[in-house]
Amino acid sequence: xxxxxxxxxxVLFFASVPFWLGNLYYLHILITTGIFIIAAMSxxxxxxxxxxxxxxxxxxxxxxxxxxxxxxxGFDLELTDTYTFVFEPKPVWFSFLCGIAxxxxxxxxxxxxxxxxxxxxxVIVTISFAEVVRLVALNWIDLTEGPMALxxxxxxxxxxxxxxxxxxxxxxxxxxxxxALCVVSFVIVRRLVQSRAGRxxxxxxxNESLATSVGVDVTKYLVLATVISAGMAGAAGGLYxxxxxxxxxxxxxxxxxVTMVIxxxxxxxxTLLGPIVGGLIFGILPEAxxxxxxxxxxxVIYGILMILVVYFLPGGIVPALSNWWRQREDNxxxxxxxxxxxxxxx
Amino acid sequence: MDQLLQHILNALILGGTYALLGIGxxxxxxxxxxxNFTHGELYTFGAYxxxxxxxxxxxxxxLALILAVVLGMALGAIIEVVLLKPLRGADIxxxxxxxxxxxxAMQNMEQFVWSGIAKSIDNPFPVEPLVIGAISxxxxxxxxxxxxxxxxxxxxxxxxxxxxxxxxxxxxxxTETAALMGIRINSVYIATFAIGSGLAAAAGALLGPIFVVxxxxxxxxxxxxxxxxxxxxxxxxxxxxxxGFILAMMEELGAGYISSGxxxxxxxxxxxxxxxxxxxxxxxQKERIG
Numbered sequence: 001x002x003x004x005x006x007x008x009x010x011v012l013f014f015a016s017v018p019f020w021l022g023n024l025y026y027l028h029i030l031i032t033t034g035i036f037i038i039a040a041m042s043x044x045x046x047x048x049x050x051x052x053x054x055x056x057x058x059x060x061x062x063x064x065x066x067x068x069x070x071x072x073x074g075f076d077l078e079l080t081d082t083y084t085f086v087f088e089p090k091p092v093w094f095s096f097l098c099g100i101a102x103x104x105x106x107x108x109x110x111x112x113x114x115x116x117x118x119x120x121x122x123v124i125v126t127i128s129f130a131e132v133v134r135l136v137a138l139n140w141i142d143l144t145e146g147p148m149a150l151x152x153x154x155x156x157x158x159x160x161x162x163x164x165x166x167x168x169x170x171x172x173x174x175x176x177x178x179x180a181l182c183v184v185s186f187v188i189v190r191r192l193v194q195s196r197a198g199r200x201x202x203x204x205x206x207n208e209s210l211a212t213s214v215g216v217d218v219t220k221y222l223v224l225a226t227v228i229s230a231g232m233a234g235a236a237g238g239l240y241x242x243x244x245x246x247x248x249x250x251x252x253x254x255x256x257x258v259t260m261v262i263x264x265x266x267x268x269x270x271t272l273l274g275p276i277v278g279g280l281i282f283g284i285l286p287e288a289x290x291x292x293x294x295x296x297x298x299x300v301i302y303g304i305l306m307i308l309v310v311y312f313l314p315g316g317i318v319p320a321l322s323n324w325w326r327q328r329e330d331n332x333x334x335x336x337x338x339x340x341x342x343x344x345x346x
Numbered sequence: 347m348d349q350l351l352q353h354i355l356n357a358l359i360l361g362g363t364y365a366l367l368g369i370g371x372x373x374x375x376x377x378x379x380x381x382n383f384t385h386g387e388l389y390t391f392g393a394y395x396x397x398x399x400x401x402x403x404x405x406x407x408x409l410a411l412i413l414a415v416v417l418g419m420a421l422g423a424i425i426e427v428v429l430l431k432p433l434r435g436a437d438i439x440x441x442x443x444x445x446x447x448x449x450x451a452m453q454n455m456e457q458f459v460w461s462g463i464a465k466s467i468d469n470p471f472p473v474e475p476l477v478i479g480a481i482s483x484x485x486x487x488x489x490x491x492x493x494x495x496x497x498x499x500x501x502x503x504x505x506x507x508x509x510x511x512x513x514x515x516x517x518x519x520x521t522e523t524a525a526l527m528g529i530r531i532n533s534v535y536i537a538t539f540a541i542g543s544g545l546a547a548a549a550g551a552l553l554g555p556i557f558v559v560x561x562x563x564x565x566x567x568x569x570x571x572x573x574x575x576x577x578x579x580x581x582x583x584x585x586x587x588x589x590g591f592i593l594a595m596m597e598e599l600g601a602g603y604i605s606s607g608x609x610x611x612x613x614x615x616x617x618x619x620x621x622x623x624x625x626x627x628x629x630x631q632k633e634r635i636g
Contacts, residue, residue: 053439116621119438120381124572125621128614131569135614139607254565258450265443296458303451307429310443 014179018172027171033283034178035240038185040263040275042232045189048270049198050225051205056126057233058257059133060103064234065241065251066137066144068099069153075143092156096238103234104227111226115219134252149248156242174243181239185232190272192228201225262302266309268316277317348480349602357598358591359487362494363549365590367567368574369501369583370545376581377518377538379438383445384425385546386568387452390561392418392547393554394460400467407470411551418547419540426539457561464558490552497548498587501541505583510537518581566610573613577620577628585628
C-alpha cells in the first residue's frame with residue numbers, strides 16, 4: 001500500500017515537471033532521456049534478466065523508427081519495371097504499432113538465429129545484425145532515402161476523428177506521452193520479471209545447465225525475452241521518430257547501443273530501477289558537462305566512467321544503494337546480525 | 347575475365363592485412379578468453395603512428411612502420427597490465443564491458459588529439475603501377491602484401507617453434523596445468539596481448555598509406571576481425587589467416603558484382619550464414635557453445 005503510494009507520487013512528480021520547469025530546452029532533454037530510458041529498460045530485460053549481452057539493440061530501435069516513419073508518410077516500391085507498389089500514408093498510432101510489431105518480429109528472427117551461440121559469439125552476432133541493418137538503411141535509397149534521411153514525419157495525434165483532434169507539435173504533450181510509455185514499459189517489465197517466465201529467465205542467467213536440467217526451455221524463454229525487448233525498443237524508436245520528425249541511418253550507430261549499455265550497467269543491470277537511474281544520469285550529464293568539455297572529452301569520460309563502474313560497483317548504483325540502506329536499517333534495529341547476503345535486488 | 351582477375355588480385359592484397367587483424371584477435375581470444383574490443387583502436391593507433399612518423403616527423407617510411415608496430419605492442423602490453431590483470435578470473439561479460447569502455451575512451455582520445463579530419467600518408471614507392479597484361483597493381487600494395495605475408499609466417503613460426511610459442515599453446519590448452527608446469531601465465535598473457543596488438547597496429551600502419559587515416563576507422567576493422575575469427579574458428583591461427591582471405595574475396599567480389607554499397611555488409615552476412623549452418627566455424631578445433 002505504502003509502496004503504491006510512493007510510486008504514484010513519483011509518477012505525479014514527473015508528470016508535473018512541465019508546469020514548473022519553464023524551459024523548453026530542458027524539457028526537450030527530458031523527452032529524449034525518457035525515450036532512451038525506455039530503450040534501456042528493454043535492453044535490461046535481455047542484459048540484466050537473461051544475462052545475454054545484446055550489442056545490436058539499437059537495430060530494434062532503428063527498425064521501429066524507420067517502420068513507423070515509412071508507414072506514416074507512405075512509400076512506393078518498384079517491384080518490377082511495370083508494377084509499383086504504392087503504400088498510402090496511414091495514421092500515426094497505426095504506424096507506431098506497426099513499428100513495434102515489426103521490431104518484435106525481427107527480434108524473434110534474430111533470437112531464433114543467434115541463441116544457437118552464447119557469450120562472445122552472441123555479442124558479435126548481435127553487432128553484425130545491427131551493422132547489416134544500418135547498411136541496408138544507408139543503401140536502400142528507394143525506400144529509406146539513405147543518407148538524405150526521411151523528412152516531414154508527422155507527429156503523434158490524439159483525438160476522435162471528425163470531432164476533436166490534438167496534434168503533438170508542442171513539447172508538453174510529447175513529454176507526457178513519453179512519460180506514459182515509460183510507465184507502461186516499467187509495468188510490463190515488472191510483471192514479466194515477477195511472472196513464471198521471468199523466474200525462468202533469471203534461473204537460466206544464474207545457471208543455464210541447471211535451469212535446463214529442471215526443465216526450463218532455454219531457447220523459448222530467451223526468444224520470448226528478445227521479442228518483448230525488441231518490441232519495447234521499437235516503441236522507443238517510434239516515439240523518437242515522431243518527436244524529432246526526421247530519421248537517418250545514423251540512428252543505427254553503435255554508439256547508441258553503447259549509451260544504452262552504459263545506462264543499464266551504471267544504474268544496475270537486473271534491477272527494475274537501474275535503467276531509470278542510469279538513464280537519468282546519462283541523459284542529463286551530457287548537458288551538465290557541455291559547458292566544461294567538448295563531446296570527445298565527454299565520451300572519454302564516459303568510457304573511463306564505465307570502466308570504473310564495472311571495477312568498483314559491478315552491480316551498479318541501485319543495488320549498492322539498496323544494500324547500503326538495508327545495512328543502515330540493520331544497524332538501527334540491531335536485531336539480526338549482518339546476514340545481508342548480496343542476493344538479487346528487486 | 348580480366349575484371350575477375352583484377353578483383354581476385356585486390357582481394358589477395360587486402361586479405362593479407364585482414365588476416366593480420368584476425369590472427370591478432372584470435373590469439374588474444376583463444377589464449378586469454380578476452381573479446382578485445384580495443385583491437386580496432388590498436389589498428390587505428392598503428393595507422394596514426396605511421397602518419398605521425400612519416401608526415402610531420404619525416405621519418406623513413408620503413409623505420410616508421412617498425413616503430414608503429416613496436417609502439418602498438420607497447421600499448422597492448424600497457425592495456426593488459428592496467429585493465430586486464432586486475433580482472434583475472436572475472437567472467438567474460440565483465441571483461442567485455444571493460445574493453446568496450448576502453449575502446450570508447452581510446453577512440454575519442456584519438457578524435458581529440460588528431461581531430462576528425464581524414465589524413466593521408468605519403469609513400470616512397472613509384473606512382474606508376476605495375477601492369478601485367480590487363481591487370482594493374484600499385485607498388486605500395488605489393489609491398490603491403492609481402493609484409494603482411496611475412497608477418498603471418500613469422501607469427502606462425504613464433505607459435506610453433508619458440509619457447510614462448512610453446513608456452514602460449516600450453517596455456518591455450520589448459521591454463522592451470524600450464525601454470526603447474528612452471529609457465530608464468532601472466533607473462534604469457536602480456537606477450538599474447540602485445541603480439542595481438544602489434545599485429546593490429548601493423549595492419550593499420552600498412553593500410554594507412556593505401557587508404558586514409560581517421561579516428562573511427564577502427565570500428566569496421568574490429569567488426570571485420572570478429573567476422574574473421576568466427577569464420578576461422580576459435581583460437582585457430584590458420585583459420586584466421588584463411589578467414590581473412592575469404593572475407594576479402596567476398597568483399598571484393600560482392601562489391602564488384604553485386605553492389606559496392608553493401609561491401610562492408612558481406613562480413614556480417616557471412617557471420618550470420620555461418621552461424622546458421624556451421625556454428626563452430628570452418629576450422630574450429632573446440633566446441634564453442636558454453
